[in-house]
Amino acid sequence: EVQLVESGGGLVQPGRSLRLSCAASGFTFDDYAMHWVRQAPGKGLEWVSGISWNSGAIAYADSVKGRFTISRDNAKNSLHLQMNNLRVDDTALYYCARGGADWMFDYWGQGTLVTVSS
Amino acid sequence: QSALTQPRSVSGSPGQSVTISCTGTSSDVGGYNYVTWYQQHPGKPPKALIYDVNERPSGVPERFSGSKSGNTASLTISGLQAEDEADYYCCSYAGTYTWGVFGGGTKLTVL
Numbered sequence: 001e002v003q004l005v006e007s008g009g010g011l012v013q014p015g016r017s018l019r020l021s022c023a024a025s026g027f028t029f030d031d032y033a034m035h036w037v038r039q040a041p042g043k044g045l046e047w048v049s050g051i052s053w054n055s056g057a058i059a060y061a062d063s064v065k066g067r068f069t070i071s072r073d074n075a076k077n078s079l080h081l082q083m084n085n086l087r088v089d090d091t092a093l094y095y096c097a098r099g100g101a102d103w104m105f106d107y108w109g110q111g112t113l114v115t116v117s118s
Numbered sequence: 119q120s121a122l123t124q125p126r127s128v129s130g131s132p133g134q135s136v137t138i139s140c141t142g143t144s145s146d147v148g149g150y151n152y153v154t155w156y157q158q159h160p161g162k163p164p165k166a167l168i169y170d171v172n173e174r175p176s177g178v179p180e181r182f183s184g185s186k187s188g189n190t191a192s193l194t195i196s197g198l199q200a201e202d203e204a205d206y207y208c209c210s211y212a213g214t215y216t217w218g219v220f221g222g223g224t225k226l227t228v229l
Binding site: 035037044045046047050059060061062095100101102103104105106108109110111 | 121150152153154156158163164165166169170173175205207209210211214215216217218219220221222223
């Protein structure tokens with residue numbers, strides 16, 4: 001059974017940093033691209049960042065470019081999102097999602113909540 | 119990259135059909151056949167319903183179908199059921215530098 005479990009969320013002040021992690025199991029991790037998608041409270045989904053199976057291709061939404069860094073450790077079946085210089089509008093539930101066939105997020109975690117507030 | 123445009127809400131009665139539109143540009147929806155649709159119930163993560171414009175992942179009922187014309191993609195739900203009441207999001211591949219963009223979401227109410 002495919003499982004994605006996010007961790008690392010919490011309450012942080014504006015300008016500070018936070019590192020999210022996603023532990024993957026139930027599939028061959030290094031066969032798939034992985035993504036972070038976020039959802040602000042009561043709002044819609046926003047694609048944040050994605051990374052190819054071998055970290056050779058990485059992309060970010062304009063809203064986080066230069067502040068967030070995605071990475072993966074295929075030996076440990078884990079995905080990470082380093083978030084620096086956090087802003088109030090980064091407050092959201094952050095989902096880890098597997099990149100399935102073509103452009104589809106076929107499995108999602110339950111999310112980890114990041115709250116940026118002073 | 120601007121979000122794709124979806125109607126904020128649609129509604130229909132059980133057994134009826136509804137269609138949700140998703141309008142982008144030639145840089146996303148119109149430029150690639152990589153449009154996906156997701157269903158999200160309150161408090162749950164999204165679930166993929168359609169990928170590659172009109173393909174269904176295994177386990178998704180045939181009453182969910184997708185299409186695209188120009189810069190607008192559409193999701194049609196036939197034979198509406200009470201459990202279809204949820205939020206629906208489209209998502210498109212948007213190129214090499216910013217891979218993805220979502221629509222703002224559509225709330226479906228089953229009357």
